[in-house]
Amino acid sequence: MIKKFSLTPYLFLTPALLAIAIFVLYPIIAVVYYSFTDYTIVNPPVWVGLSNYSSLIHDTTFWRALSHSFVYLLVTPTLIFLSIILAIIVDRKLPGISAYRALFFIPVISGSIAVGIAWRLMLDTNGIINALLLSIGVLKEPIQWLAEPIYTLPFCMLMTVWLGVGYYMMIFLAGLQNIPDELYDAALIDGCNSWQKHWYVSVPGLRPQITFVAIISSLAALQVFNEVFTLTNGTGGVLQSGYTVVYYLWQQAFRLSHAGKASAIAMVLLLITLIFSMMNIRLLERGTEAE
């Protein structure tokens, strides 16, 4: 039987395909092209071949930003660990437990810029953190937290964890509620204590969620910008201590008008995130095969 060609499904697809072509495909192609040009945004791009890429190889600031972005990946295991702990804690039938879950979720629905400004105020010389530490005698002099290079990245990462832990907690909570009670009963009969019950039942049961969270949180960590921008007030921190790849990309494009070089940075980032995604998906497939 010969299938009759029908135009109708393609017509239905056309608006979506057009939107994707205009808002996704074209920008990607444009960025690829710009990465081979000297482009100042205000003047037309001029073809320079691979010089943007070769300049990145010799650019110590780029390597510093890249290393910071890799350090930033530490938020991923931290988020997974804390979110699972929190999910286990709130996965109980207690009066008012919904309020606790909502409390942990509030940072997720708060704007990251607003949160960044609030954190900046807390970390100010006269902020609440210094006031607290001074009042309990931990400090004798207030610390200018955001002017100390060693604190810039850790505070940005802390803010990322604080912002994201509620969201990932909800994902793990949903995963926990899908694990059959019989498995926990069997674990108890086998002599597991409360800790072992979660280690041998909950964690393996949450494998799909862990993989999912690992992928999306590591991609988000590699692309971090808002936390760095708000906490350092747009400067990237003293001694470039808060420079990440996306911050550096932004600075090159919008502060120094090197859109060509910024596009090359974007291509490198694209490559890294692609490799990360493929590795994560591979891990997921292996885990599923093993089961």
Place this chain on the structure above:
Amino acid sequence: MRTKLITLLMLVSILITGCATATTQAPVNVVPPTAQIIRETAVPQTPQTIVQTVVSQVVVTPTPGPNPEAVIQNVEPNAKITFWTFWLSPTFDDYIKNTIARFNEAYPGVTVNWEDHQATFQDDLKAAFAAGNAPDVINLSVGEGWVSDYATQGLLLPLDDKVPQSVKDIYFPGLWKEQLVDGVNYQFPWYNFVAVELINTQIYTGTPQIDSQGTITSYTGGAGLKVADFPKTIDGLPALCATIKTKTNTLCDIRLTVNDLLAQMVYEGNVKVISDDGKTLTFNSPEGVAWLQMYVDMVKAGTVDKTILVSDQDRDGLNLFETGRAAFYQTGPNLIRDVRANNPGVYGYLAVVPAPIGKSGVAGKGGMGISVNGKTQYPNASIALAQFFTNPKSMTEFAKLVAVYPSSPSAYDDPFFSAPSMAIEDSAKPAAKEYISKLADIVPSIPNKADVNAIVLKYVQEALFNGVPAQKALDDAVAEANALLK
């Protein structure tokens, strides 16, 4: 039948509605006034909004007769030009609209679309240039170096050969000739600031203790300093900050101009930053090292707020001062209104003194300029508008609204500038003319200035925060930045 009846009723109702609308829109015999606003769209400002764009269009029917303010010839008939200002709306909406209306009386038939852009001004402008629809007339900061930034990219109209000498002579010579690019001027000097130090006397001097007869007997809680003794030169600041830190445990609110460090070296340290042939940077000289060492010493002594020191936002320093956490801050008197609005408690203890001068002996550059797009379709109309906003009358009217100062000597003939005023906002007014007349851009052109500045900032921070000796930091900066000049 029923469907036909409903359709008929709908048609009748549409007709009635249409007639009613037509009736209300037909003022055929009404003659529009000379200045008629035919379209005005305003995005209302909310307290949280920091990015705002206001668009208005003013069209005027031609009025006969010469106008003394019409000094530019051959303005294109029926020109339609766009004018962008930086952060003037909504406070100065009436002023801008009234000035445009006056412009239209002087140059009838020109349509001016005015837009005010704020936090995203630079991004908006770059995007507009990229899209080929940049405004014809642009308010650019001279102080921040925007004029030279855009002029070196070939985006602005050179003005020297297009403006009659009689018009150039309206302005202070130092302001017309400042920020030249290859010896050519690209801006009409607009409004300027007088740099002052705002002093919070509660910290700087102390809270006055008053006896039963209303006489101040002593001061408590402050550094015990006299406002009149505020340093007249930059090199007095380290000792002052040390005193304030010791006596009040308050850090100094001082900001490096991190967007243009070479300019700060020139004005404050009298540093020769580039060789005469423009091929080698030279700011690692003893003068440059001495300039940097002063700040390094203050950081080491722990007497300055390090966050503010390297912040690229003037508002950060102002915020610290406004919240009562700093003894003094250098800014323009025009921002005293911010202190009054945001913290009347500090405003009540405010004193104002002239800002200290650097080793160059020059106070600084002008404030704002107005430039013309190099690709405008209507160069003469655009030049006319830029000139009109910067003429003595327009600038005097502006100065009456806020503590900014005109760029032409004749503007100061207005009695407003000689009238005594008790307001602290006007404390710079008596000396403004002399101060503005001495403003000059003494910073030479630096190729790839933004990139050079980024390198300088990196190494200056190494000296400030990473223990690198000032000489080595500047040597390294020169070595790396010189590669950009080749």
